[in-house]
Amino acid sequence: MSTRLAENENASLKEIWTQELLDSQPEQECDELVKLAAAICGTPVGLVTLLDERHQWFRSTDWLKRRETPREAAFCAHVVRQSGLLVVTDSFTDPRFASNPLVTNEPGLRFFAGVPLQTVDGDLLGTLSVIDIVPRLLSEEQGHTLEVLGRQVSARLELLLQRTALEQALKEKEEAAAGLRASEELFRAFMNASPFMSYIKDSAGRLLFYNRSFAQRFGVSEYAWLGRTDEQLWPRNLTKSSRIHDLEVMVGDRIIENEEQVRGADGVIRSLRSFKFPCHDSAGNILLAGVAVDVSEEVAHKAELERYHRELEEANNRLRKLAVTDELTGLRNRRAFEERLVMEFSMARRRNRELSVLLLDVDDFKKVNDRWGHAAGDEVLRRLGTILQTTVRLPDLPARYGGEEFVVLLPESGQESALGLAKRVMSRVAIEKWENAPLTISIGMAAMDESLANGYQLVERADEALYAAKRAGKNRVVVYNG
Structure with a gap:
């Protein structure tokens, strides 16, 4: 079997154990299988361990209070080096464990039996073990049962990992969807708060978006004109020049400033200064975006302002001749x-x-x-x-x-x-x-x-x-x- 440690999976399981989240059915079954292993083998302690390069973490029956030990002192590290069941009937007489601190010190382990836990791909997760502080023999039937239980615990742990990964993926998907909704709401709020008329068209000239100022200017709802083209909305003499400018922007990939005459909802033709520029959607399709501001009053008052400036300049020339x-x-x-x-x-x-x-x-x-x-x-x-x-x-x-x-x-x-x-x-x-x-x-x-x-x-x-x-x-x- 593979001796490669499933480090990411073990890290996820350790985090779940640390946060004491093992309270749903699959995790309860793992705890029950641990207790069953101890009962079948006649030991006071059964435990599931996780291993990384330096430590082991475990859940056990209540008799063992310790929750983590160094990797070099772990009996379970020997389990994953071999295939199948490892049994230590008396650690005092086994040279591999006689000087082990878990033997010589608290809890004074004498008996150990364990089987490796692994994913369906052969990656090691840890072990299912039973231990005692007195020497003990393990029958062939007990050993076989421990191996069967080990496969069950492996399946439960892998199910837990898969469920956790699925929950995380769903959470990330929900967060991404919420982020997209928030971005769209922010975009619409920003565009609707703008005093400028704004719109987006596709390459065929169909309106994909327009803001509230645009809708109010032409006396329509915020969705009534979506999907409609210039030819469907404006007189022919205005449509031709507008469409030419749109194509120049998209083909030339540049910004074009233009002054247009447009009839509003009140029937009055107004002067709009528009700025058109290309943009792209998420699929890379080229779109046309535009903003426009009403400059009718500016145009109407231009001549008057010029006359006023001339009069003011003449007055200033006279004032300059005086000590003012x-x-x-x-x-x-x-x-x-x-x-x-x-x-x-x-x-x-x-x-x-x-x-x-x-x-x-x-x-x-x-x-x-x-x-x-x-x-x-x-x-x-x-x-x-x-x-x-x-x-x-x-x-x-x-x-x-x-x-x-x-x-x-x-x-x-x-x-x-x-x-x-x-x-x-x-x-x-x-x-x-x-x-x-x-x-x-x-x-x-x-x-x-x-x-x-x-x-x-x-x-x-x-x-x-x-x-x-x-x-x-x-x-x-x-x-x-x-």
Whole structure:
């Protein structure tokens, strides 16, 4: 027979034994066979052992408390070196075992009989043995029965290994399936949360996937168009160019950016900027993936933005000819503000846009100068200028209006938006770590309406609101209400 040890199988059995998992029917039968072997042979102990290159592990009847011994001291190591039954009637008289520590020390073994356990492929698992602390003879019938029981234990152990392997395979399969489901759910959640329209087509142009934004854009359910082609969905004049781009992407294996005109669920034709790129499924089939974003407003406003930029550039050219910067704060000065005010007021009036002004004043600024000097007052103004520069929007214009007064021009901002900015500025001032003492500001706010003849009246209204804030106790925002 083979003397090759089934190390992987033994490791699995040892792990099961260590975790005390032998509680189902096949393992119970092994325990019962061990007890039966001891009863038939008339010994107090029967045991099943597993062997590796250095140790043996075993399950036995309750008489033997030890669960592991070194390989070199194991009687069972001699069993696997020969074919069939090994019987030691008296270890004291057997030169192979007379000095064995299991003989000379606890438990003082005198009698041993064992048969090898092996798989159907001939790989050794261990032994089925019976032992006693007194010399004993084994009859021919008892020996034969022990060999029969050994074959039964081998079959039970191999069944246990097969069942464990099957359970592990099933567990891994379930984990893999759960992982695939989780991946698919994560993919769908990610794609559906995206603000962009996304889709995947096969090489024939059939839709395999599209996300929620895509479905909402065209007024369909998330599965209604699956399997349908461009020819079934779009007008012929749009289908031809789209299909050409799809083929260019898949054949050329490259990304193509394109602007397409598509009619939505509301019947309106919108401009979509799409990015198409190739991808492959698990079988290696080439697919077409695409993402698209609605740029209709961008296209519609492009001409207006270009005109606005030209007007703004012309205004900037005029401003560059002037001394437009306040030296202390780095903000625009009053002259620059008033130039911009005239332009923004005229543009707001012609295009029916919103326009607002904030007028800010440092509360009790004179006390700062009187108590800590003008240098401290200048530092307060510089830091307030920095707060304004880093708080306002890009189109807004903060400026030093004079002394401790500042003004902010807010194009395309109504009362609500301007009030929000005013509160953010006050919050920044409140949390700023001023060098000498806490600082507060008062703000007056005014928004444009049809009754105004020019931008200066808008500033005057903001000034009235500022004085109202001062009278009301300072450190607040007051909106002009007429």
